[in-house]
Amino acid sequence: MRRLIIMITILSCAMAIVPTALAASSITRIKDVAKVQGVRANQLVGYGLVTGLAGTGDSNTLVQTRQSIANMLKSFGLTVSDSQLKSKNVAAVMVTAQLPAFVKPGDTIDMTISSMGDAKSLQGGILLQTPLKAANGQVYAVGQGPVSTGGYSASGGGSSQQKNFPTTGTTPNGAIVEREVPSQLISPNGSITLALSQPDFTTAARIGEAINNRFGPISTTRDPGTVVISVPSAYDSDVVGFVASIEELYINPDTIAKIIINERTGTIVMGSNVTIDEVAVAQGGLSVRIDRTTDVSQPPPFSGGSTVVTNNTSVDVKEDKANVMVLPSTASVGDVVNALNAIGATPRDIISILQAMKASGALHADLQII
Structure with a gap:
């Protein structure tokens, strides 16, 4: 009963902070998510x-x-x-x-x-x-x-x-x-190309929007991993300063919902935008123990019998009480993990439960096992 109360309390607190957590997304500079093509080691x-x-x-x-x-x-x-x-x-x-x-x-x-x-x-x-x-x-x-x-x-x-x-x-x-490697910062048509570290349609569109809001309509999103920028005539003599100005612009990058699981170490890494549908989860275990003992049977005196060695086998089955929880559709994977930790689930149990939730279709995320 105490575990159930702890679980409900954690879920209630988590559900209260979910909208805030989803609304507060991190922002970063363009230079941290993209680089200029042609500039490499x-x-x-x-x-x-x-x-x-x-x-x-x-x-x-x-x-x-x-x-x-x-x-x-x-x-x-x-x-x-x-x-x-x-x-x-x-x-x-x-x-x-x-x-x-x-x-x-x-x-x-x-x-x-x-x-x-x-x-x-x-x-x-x-x-x-x-x-x-x-x-x-x-x-x-x-x-x-x-x-x-x-x-x-x-x-x-x-x-x-x-x-x-x-x-x-x-x-x-x-x-x-001893020798310099030529680096082409500007293409022959007078443009600069940004390559995203993690190609994403939404992130590329936001980069283009941030550049156009700052310098006017000079950027074109070619594909999820490439943004082409025309160098304004005002920066023909200061291309380095122009690139530096672009790199310092802040955007809100978007990422897909993903969970990374390392089964060898029991490590789970997940994003904050992973969500689940309403689902019931039961966590418990079944253990079987087999013991074998050897007994010696002695006959009564003057009975004419002989000593006999017998093997006795006992089987003991123990099933732990399964802890059942119902998670609402507004819960995130962070809520699931917190609730499972509260009822004593091990990292191995959590990995198995996440895999089962993905198989049932209740987990909306890309589940990768390394």
């Missing part, structure tokens, strides 16, 4: 060598590492056969970096270095000069410098200690940009 990758390792580099069995060392020494005028190289102070690595838009030659960017052999640790190593290429095969940056792993690995006497991943490290500002 580019991925760079390179192959290099890390030297100066205290015996934690690649083993001598890796042919590619020995060949890389021999080729590197050959570029300095030293001819050494890879079979003669026995050093464990060098590791072959892959170097990755992000080349932001509008960077200029001479700017520096961060690098991530990861071992591709059997090196135990890159701690204390130095990355030798490594060209970083884009997908077109052109070199856009060159990286070199000390590797910071942010962890360690130590062993001795049959025991070992490790923190983080010592086979991966970073070199902040270790790569120097």
Whole structure:
């Protein structure tokens, strides 16, 4: 009875605040939900060598590492056969970096270095000069410098200690940009295109409306993910300021009703605009327990009988009392979860109930299980 009273109280409070919660929607800037097409980063990758390792580099069995060392020494005028190289102070690595838009030659960017052999640790190593290429095969940056792993690995006497991943490290500002990537801010017809991070008809229409209210009829919503904006003649010499003015405009983005469920961890994430029809929910459990015992039967004295071993099996069925609730059509999923928590439902129970409500058609939301 006490649980039922708690449940009714929670539902009553939740129903009282639902209209307010639905009316109060969040607003955000256009720059947080859309970006200008043509302004993006580019991925760079390179192959290099890390030297100066205290015996934690690649083993001598890796042919590619020995060949890389021999080729590197050959570029300095030293001819050494890879079979003669026995050093464990060098590791072959892959170097990755992000080349932001509008960077200029001479700017520096961060690098991530990861071992591709059997090196135990890159701690204390130095990355030798490594060209970083884009997908077109052109070199856009060159990286070199000390590797910071942010962890360690130590062993001795049959025991070992490790923190983080010592086979991966970073070199902040270790790569120097050698070539600029052209970025096209304005198309040949004098327009700017905004691409929505989450395409949505309503959000795209509201972005176009906000821009037209501020600058006049200069925007066209091409599709749910694209808004085309004509640059006014007054901003021909200040396109950056025009884009900044657009990005600072506030809109009320719209999202579809969605519930994300992670069954492995029992995590439930839902939006505030998820609603349900009137539905009755019963939550309870059935447990079956089977016990087996062994008894020894002894015959009476002088009866001539023999000792017999018997197996006794008992079955105990226990069904918990189901808690039944009726939720009105004005309730949201937040009300359902609060009510289920009040009667002691576990996250697994809540997930099962939401799935059943979706199957019955009472839950109006996109239910995704990850």
